Amino acid sequence: MGEKxxxxxxxxxxxxxxxxxxxxxxxxxxxxxxxxxxVEGGIGTEHLLLNMGxxxxxxxxxxxxxxELDGEVVVRVIPHIGxxxxxxxxxxxxxxxxxxxxxxxxxxYLAPMANNVCLxxxxxxxxxxxxxxxxxxxxxxxxxxxxxxxxLVWLGTTAVDLGAFTPFLWTFQERERMYDLQEAWxxxxxxxxxxxxxxxxxxxxxxxxxxxxxxxxxxPKVLDEAERMLTNSAIWCARTQGIGxxxxxxxINFSMSGPMIRASGVDYDVRKDRPYLDYETYDFEVPIxxxxxxxxxxxxxxxxxxxxxxxxxQALDRLxxxxxxxxxxxxxxxxxxxxxxxxxxxxxxFKQVMEGVRAPAGEAYVAIENGKGELGTYFxxxxxxKPVRWRIRPPSFINLSxxxxxxxxxxxxxxxxxxxxxxxxxxxxxx
Amino acid sequence: xxxxxxxLRREFGDxxxxxxxxxxxxxxxxxxxxxxxxxxxxxxxxxxxxxxxIDVTAxxxxxxxxxxxxVYLLFSLRRKVQLCVKISLPKDAKxxxxxxxxxxxxxxxxxxxVFDMFxxxxxxxxxxxxxxxxxxxxxxxxxxxxxxxxxxxSRAEQVRRALHANPEAHYxxxxxxxxxxxxxxxxxxxxxxxSGERDEIPEAGGKxxxx
Numbered sequence: 001m002g003e004k005x006x007x008x009x010x011x012x013x014x015x016x017x018x019x020x021x022x023x024x025x026x027x028x029x030x031x032x033x034x035x036x037x038x039v040e041g042g043i044g045t046e047h048l049l050l051n052m053g054x055x056x057x058x059x060x061x062x063x064x065x066x067x068e069l070d071g072e073v074v075v076r077v078i079p080h081i082g083x084x085x086x087x088x089x090x091x092x093x094x095x096x097x098x099x100x101x102x103x104x105x106x107x108x109y110l111a112p113m114a115n116n117v118c119l120x121x122x123x124x125x126x127x128x129x130x131x132x133x134x135x136x137x138x139x140x141x142x143x144x145x146x147x148x149x150x151x152l153v154w155l156g157t158t159a160v161d162l163g164a165f166t167p168f169l170w171t172f173q174e175r176e177r178m179y180d181l182q183e184a185w186x187x188x189x190x191x192x193x194x195x196x197x198x199x200x201x202x203x204x205x206x207x208x209x210x211x212x213x214x215x216x217x218x219x220p221k222v223l224d225e226a227e228r229m230l231t232n233s234a235i236w237c238a239r240t241q242g243i244g245x246x247x248x249x250x251x252i253n254f255s256m257s258g259p260m261i262r263a264s265g266v267d268y269d270v271r272k273d274r275p276y277l278d279y280e281t282y283d284f285e286v287p288i289x290x291x292x293x294x295x296x297x298x299x300x301x302x303x304x305x306x307x308x309x310x311x312x313x314q315a316l317d318r319l320x321x322x323x324x325x326x327x328x329x330x331x332x333x334x335x336x337x338x339x340x341x342x343x344x345x346x347x348x349x350f351k352q353v354m355e356g357v358r359a360p361a362g363e364a365y366v367a368i369e370n371g372k373g374e375l376g377t378y379f380x381x382x383x384x385x386k387p388v389r390w391r392i393r394p395p396s397f398i399n400l401s402x403x404x405x406x407x408x409x410x411x412x413x414x415x416x417x418x419x420x421x422x423x424x425x426x427x428x429x430x431x
Numbered sequence: 432x433x434x435x436x437x438x439l440r441r442e443f444g445d446x447x448x449x450x451x452x453x454x455x456x457x458x459x460x461x462x463x464x465x466x467x468x469x470x471x472x473x474x475x476x477x478x479x480x481x482x483x484x485i486d487v488t489a490x491x492x493x494x495x496x497x498x499x500x501x502v503y504l505l506f507s508l509r510r511k512v513q514l515c516v517k518i519s520l521p522k523d524a525k526x527x528x529x530x531x532x533x534x535x536x537x538x539x540x541x542x543x544x545v546f547d548m549f550x551x552x553x554x555x556x557x558x559x560x561x562x563x564x565x566x567x568x569x570x571x572x573x574x575x576x577x578x579x580x581x582x583x584x585s586r587a588e589q590v591r592r593a594l595h596a597n598p599e600a601h602y603x604x605x606x607x608x609x610x611x612x613x614x615x616x617x618x619x620x621x622x623x624x625x626s627g628e629r630d631e632i633p634e635a636g637g638k639x640x641x642x
Contacts, residue, residue, distance in 0.1 A: 081562065081563065082561075082562060082563040082564060082565065085563045085564065087573060089548075089574060090573055090574055090578075090580060091580070094580055125454050125455075126454060128454070250536075252482055252483055252508065253535055253536045253537065254535075254536045254537045255483065255484050255485070255535060255536075255537025255538075255541075256537070266508065268483070268508055273508075273511050274511065274513070362453040362454055363453050363454070363456075363458070363490075364453065364454040364456070365456060365485075365486075365504060365513075365515070367485070374485070376485065376486060376504075378486065378488065378502075378504075380490050380492075382492060382493055382494070388490065388491075388492055388493055389488075389490045389491070391486070391488045393485065393486045393504075397540065397544075398537055398540065398541070400540075401536075401537065401539055401540040402536070402537075405536070430563060431563075
């Protein structure tokens, strides 16, 4: 056997600095907009109109972008949305509060359990219901599982968009394990409808805790592997660093939320700033980026998944025994056997199913931090069993509105990276 | 009650309407004419600093006598305080308010959505177009209470119109003018685009003319 042959190629892979942070690759072109038109002299002055989508694998759903190009440089982006509009908010005005929950499954369909939680919280705030301790912890578990699932999909698809296929397989395999747990709990992979006003549809099944603990153990290893593949890769860094930069002021001004605003260096996390479900009692950190580019959004999401694992472990440790539903027959359906055998329960059952649960006149806004950002539910009630107005505060809708600002001046290939970094889900944008 | 309400009353006097508390959140009604000025003050005044716009939306009540409301949800990132500012728009007057896009860029799409769904016009909005419904949508404003849940047109009529839409007319003329591509298009396509295909849907039962 001869000497091991190595390829004499320096890919300029960045190393680590003293604090263990990856060193950034210096980018060749600081302002891609400058000079490029001048290279060819008199030839390239005409702008090109390019249509992307609505059916396009890299737009993550039915998003259509009309792009004005100067050579390869994006001059203007005009997003067109609404292809998936289904009028959920209008439908909600014709439904009881519990009947709205299945609609929320279909908004952010990558994290349905978190949407269910947000809606139930809105209705509970309106009705002044205090949920049980066990329910709170289980809802935290649901929210954090959703965040991990959502971020895993983001990581996998974004890596594919930028040309790395392997992380996609790893993250989707891990997501599948999470989905198995979700399926065991709710009976569905997507249409979970987990919560009810005042509680949950079901308690966790046997073996769920062990399964989740196993997932929590395995996930960091998978993330390590994905990081080893991407974080220091020369190609990944060159494609993401300095791309789609959004300053802190702009991020606030554009009402960004979630990883988008945190990557820009703004410390805004609904879990910390307006705690719900006792999040203030959990020990976790909120990662903050510095540069507000695609790379920082990637780092922020990776750390967030690791923090979610921490929260999940703490939630499993403290999971108290007790009922999952509030003890209020006006809100929670009685057990089926009781409804069949005793008159009072039957009346409550009948009244709830036929007349719904009345909410006092008033309005309530609650927000949760889901994978995409601040997901809000705004209810206005006039005292009947159906809301006058149900509004979803859609995080990815608002995050997407900054896409033209972020993409203009970059190359068309970077537009894909920037669009991927927003982490959009069209079901929620179009509602 | 949020102390900002008192500060608002001191600063703007009778421009501030009633304030109430609902489920622990403070709601304050302000005058429609000075809404932008008031919101700008809330954004920049040193002891207010409501620098984050959570949401812009609108509400129409089931009672037809009640006015429409435009709702601004504000949040102060430093003080961690939330405030809900509302504007009442009586239905017999013009549904118009000043746009807050000069204050928050994030209001751009949110106001477009309110315009699209409720028909409320935002003065000085840079780009007030429909956003979720398509540009030529002519059935009205879906989230208004007088809009039927299934839409104004029958399913058959909706399908007929969809089939008659020109699949090539997906670009607005403005978008085509970007590339100066309009003049390079074939004659018939140019004619169809110029007419916008807005009013040319033939009567039901008639023969399709082209496309």
